[in-house]
Amino acid sequence: MSRSAWAGLITVFLVAATVRIxxxxxxxxxxxDTLSYPDEYAYRLAGRSLAAGGGLIDEFGYRATYMPGYPAFIAVFERLHLPLMATRLTQAVLGALVAPATFLLARAGGGHPRPPDRMGGGHPCPPLTAPSFRGCVALFAGLAAALDPFLVFFSGLLLTETLFAVVLVASWWLVLLLVDRNRPASLPVSFGVGLLLVICVMLRPASTIMIAIAPAMVLVYRGFARPAWWSAGVIVAVAIVGLFPWAARNANLLGEWRWTTTRGGISLYDAMHPGATGGSSLAATKTDAGAAGLSELEWDRYWHDRAMTAVRADPGRVVTLAARKLLxxxxxxxxxxxxxxxxxxxxxxxxxxxxxxxxxxxxxQVRRAVRWWTVLLVPVASFTLLHMVFVGSVRYRIPVMPMMFVLSAAGVCQLLRGRAAGRSTTTAPVDGSTLGGRST
Incomplete structure (x- = not known):
């Protein structure tokens, strides 16, 4: 990267860290020490259990209801007997990394096709590959991630959103590099994608879908060439190897291989039960007589079966709930x-x-750069669709907002350029720019 790019990268991180702290x-x-949300209590309890050497145990004594990533983060501070404020501040600084990650995500558009030749008002539109345009987009995208009120608000809560957003954006930056045919299909980059996706799953099991989507996109956008198969294979292999210890641990403790958690059943019930509104309402499940005394696997199946019973009883309601969850x-x-x-x-x-x-x-403005914006928005679409099945919440869009900020930054940069062009010229040029050896 150029010196100006490094300056932008450092600037957005410093802004993000200052605001969050x-x-x-x-x-x-x-x-x-005050916790505001039920999930905060659950994560802290699991973290304390890990720190005390008792393993990952929740309030019911179950051992695989949460992925270990975030409880392990909390356990470090509990083990060292550090105050909760130290946990919050450390997370805030780590969460600030989402800004430089978004900056890099925006710069990854450089190898993809360009946007339309002209913007509104007849002014020529710069290529997506133009350094000045990419620099503008990267800076504004990074600043948007640095100042996003939701990312800032969640940075101090004991919830997974902050760390998950950083890792997801970083992984998708590498995916954008991999699908760019102007770059070699780098195996180290593929390894990085696989590793970061493992961390994503360790923080939030819903991101398992990305382990299938990322290699599929590499294959499709690289035309199923041999290097693409190697890259896709590395991503999947790293993900399997990374998740294997957790799955083996669950097989040993539960008697069944679980690659994520035992919360799938109750999460589906939360989304589909007869009184569901699209949001989460699990309070009544804690006193449900039918769930009392069940083993962890039985408990998971119990809630899954009840969820499917509700779905079969009124299939049309699933569609209505999906719309509510989207909203x-x-x-x-x-x-x-x-x-x-x-x-x-x-x-x-x-x-x-x-x-x-x-x-x-x-x-x-960049609609013709189809390869770029479709890959960019895959996480947005994937998690939106996922939470049209499971409960919907503003929380679940927060980690994918940096992808939206890249498009927002492209819009801002075009609007600013349009104003500047309007002040400096009265007649729009009749010829466009040249990219890739083709005149326009």
Whole structure:
């Protein structure tokens, strides 16, 4: 990278780290031990269990209801007897890495086809490969990730969103490099994709779908050539090897190979039970008489069977719930009752409207760079569809927003360029730019 690119990379990280540290101190400084959400209690309990040497155990005594990644992160601080504020601040700094990761994700568009020749108003549109355009997009995308109110808010909570967003964006940056035919199908990059996807799954089991999607995209976009098969094979092999110890541990403890968790059943029930609204409501399941005394595998099957019973009883309701979950995931304001009014709602709505509007402008400008934007948006589409089956929440869009910010940044850079062109010229040029040896 050039010196200016390194400067941009460091700048967006420093901005992100400063904002997050400031937020954590302001939000949690007076009472750092207070937890706000049920999942925070669950993760801290699992982390304490690991730190004490008892293994990964939840409130029911089950041993595979959570992936070990985030509890292991918490366990480090519990083992060292560090205050909870140290955990929050460390996570905030690590979470700031999402900004430089987004910066690199935006720069990865350099090897892909260019956008349309002309933007609104007749002004020539720069190629996606133009260094000045890529630099502008990378900087604005990185700053958007640095300042995103949701990413900042979650940086101090004991939840997986912050670390998962960093790893997911970093993995997808490498995927974008792999599908670029102007670059060699690098095996080290393929190894990096596989490793980062393992970490994604260790933090959030829903990302297992990306282990199938990433190699499939490499194969498709590289025309199923032999190097593509090697790259895809490395990704899958690394993922299998990385998850094998966890699956073997579960086989030893539970008597069944589980590559992720035993929460699939209750998660599906949460999304499909007769009283489901699209959000999560698991309080009643803790006192359900039918689940009492079940082994962990029986417990998982029990909730899975109840979920499928509800689906079969009213299949049409599944479609209605899917629409509600979609709206919840992409709601302009938080779904939580206490945050649906006042400053949180105003900030959320303003930010999301601006982000989505500029993303639409950005997509229009780069719409002919199909290879680039389809790969870029695969995580957005995948997790959106996934949470049209399982419960929908603003939480679940947060890790994929950096992909949207890349398009938003493209829109902002085009709008800024249009204004500059409008001030400097009164007549649009009749010829376009040249890319790849072809005149336009």
């Amino acid at each position: 400031g937020w954590v101190v302001a939000r949690h400084g007076r009472d750092p 919840r995931t992409w709601n302009l304001i938080p779904n939580e009752e206490n945050s649906r009014r006042g400053a949180p709602a105003i900030v959320s709505a303003a930010w999301m409207i601006a982000a989505l509007a500029t993303a639409a402008v950005g997509w229009w």
